[in-house]
Amino acid sequence: MNATSLLQLMWLASPALPIGGFSYSEGLEAAVDTARVATESEASEWLLDQLDLSLTRSDLAVLAQSIPAWQCGDTARISQLNAWVLQTRESNELRAQTEQMGRSLLEWLRNHTTATAGQIELLANLQPTYPLAFALAASATQAPLRDCLLAYAFGWAENMVQAAIKSVPLGQSAGQRILQALAAQIPCAVDHALALPDDARQAFSPMLAILSAQHEVQYSRLFRS
Template structure:
């Protein structure tokens, strides 16, 4: 791993997880669009509950666990290959698999501009969370900081999607991000000390919405 100053680490995280970083995150809602159309998420309060559930016991929690495992595996090709395969296998729907693999591949391509080497075992089909974990480790960026930035960016993307879907306005969206800050910090801390034994979810409705979105007739997002 390269040695990286605290300022460099912060700047890299800000760049990699910025909405402007070319991974196409704006095109995906992770099933949220179907949840809005089905009436499961119809207000700022319902959106907050949805996001907290994903963070505590859903896809965002699992993504954080996989990111941490990839981070710790960066110098062990066999272990890193195994977590890459596991992340792909855990995708609960075709759209979910497409989302994580396309974003992961785009992230690896764009992040290669930085001096830290991208592990050779990672390719275009790498899950987004695994790609971020491995690249952060290769660039000497701290795990706790990476997890916090990753979860915050994921939540921010979903809030942005909800704004475009008319669930809430921008001011309420900013307020929601401030309200959910402690949950993000708590879950990042938990993930930093997690293992693959901590994988698991209890978000049946969210999983169903991801599947339902595949056949949704009119939609703004790819997932």
């Protein structure tokens, strides 16, 4: 991978990208509120499980299939995958998150030269989701597919560790240890996602969905999900 591709991926994975990822905990705050997560080890275990049981089998698997679809202009496949993401968000909060981040990344793309006007218009007409918007941005970097998934997963991990630091709460050193544990597992998660066929892709995390729904009416909260 050349330097330009690497820098573009780092940019997309950065928590500083103005798409609002920092404002979501993806159910973690509800887990803290119900005393399921109260320590560093519990937060680490929670996020490792979420990586393995949720992100790998859904968003990363979608990315593995949608980046090539963008690169070859397969509009039917792009529409199918975007619809799957929308249909498998199991709470209002989780759906609102992928829609808001998808729209924000699409607006970011409008101000850059990494996507064509036709690609942006296509996604805008599909009620864009974040994985499909990220796939469009990543497809233009010409980086290897595996590296694109690694960047997405690490960006997710950084945001979730920051959510854990704020909500549990934890110190920065604890957060770095959790991030280290996630980083060690991300390559295996990416390889698994790359190997998943359509009929093995899934977004079935019942307790996460229940906690997300409970978070929608939680009395006091820091995050939007």
